[in-house]
Amino acid sequence: MTRWLGVALLPRADHLRAAIDIQRALGADHGLQPPLTPDGNLPHVTVFQGPFTDTLDPARDLGRIGAALSLPAEIHLGFTGIHYQPTGWVFLGLTRPSVLDKLQEETLAVLTPHLDQAAFDTSKDTSRYTEAERSSYARYGYRYTGEAYAPHITLGRTDEQAARTIVDTAPTRAEVGADWVFDRLSFYVMGENGAHARILAKRPLDAS
Template sequence: MRLQPVLHPDGNLPHVTVFQGPFTDSLVPAEALEMIGTAAAESGLRDEVRLSSTGVVYQPTGWLFLALERPPLLEALQEAALAALDRHLDRAAFDNTKDISRFTADERASFERYGYRYTGKAYAPHVTLGRAEEETALELARTAEDRVSLPKEWVFDRLSFYVMGKHGAHAETLLERPLGPM
């Protein structure tokens, strides 16, 4: 049973997505990342954020996530990201053919507004562990605690813009900066 894509520092860097979406050419990543980082610092985020994991969860269809807590500071970080990025979203590139029938009402509203299902009330901080056939993913989620020992706390210390690969993988870092004030 193998998840795809495989987590790896050189091809699918484990990460917590604050927001992902298609952007227009008007987006200047360095400017946006500076705006987000400044807003994060003003919200009280410092050099790192420690997040507790809440377990391995299944997400339709075939996804396995390491779910993380959702503290107010992380919500503020997402709000800062949305404020900086909203006007640069390429709404014409949203996948309107995507099956959203299994999305919650909040996820549907998020997807329709931002092209990404996990914003606002639907924000679900997580590390994507990978994707598998439906039955395999369900079995792995049910038996995760018996299969692997995961740290209870994860530390994040930077913000980045990245190229999204297959299944939302963190394929290549374009730009990064420390999480705290510069």
């Protein structure tokens, strides 16, 4: 049975609430979906997500990812702007320090053997992807790996015009902190539009 799952960085509690408030401020009139909540669809930075076979064990494999790296107690990412991403996505863009590249590389090393490649959507329209995104999608079934990795908190998805309006008016509608702090890794069930719908396993970044 195919399971659609992901690995993510979760924000510290105060920054989790800040992301929820930003989505509400920006999307109240424009239908950003799904709504972010503190106990449902969590704000997060995806490390990797996709379809997996039953050979994957979320708790075991999250432990393997964490144990392979020497991570700090907190990872700080800088805010780069509210971005539009085709098609209809609104992202809170974040910086990409080397620790994130190492985290994704180790995540891919642990999880690739469990990918259900037969479940990749080969009919998906990738015409608006960059070449690096198309290559990533063909190899892993996920748009943002390697050169194409783009750390972000997804604020939601809506129609094209509304998404562009949100991005254009964001500076006047919401205050966004310059520094975003993450302190946990999670293995999660993907929900609507790839949302972080339910935690299957989690661990502090610096768990021994």
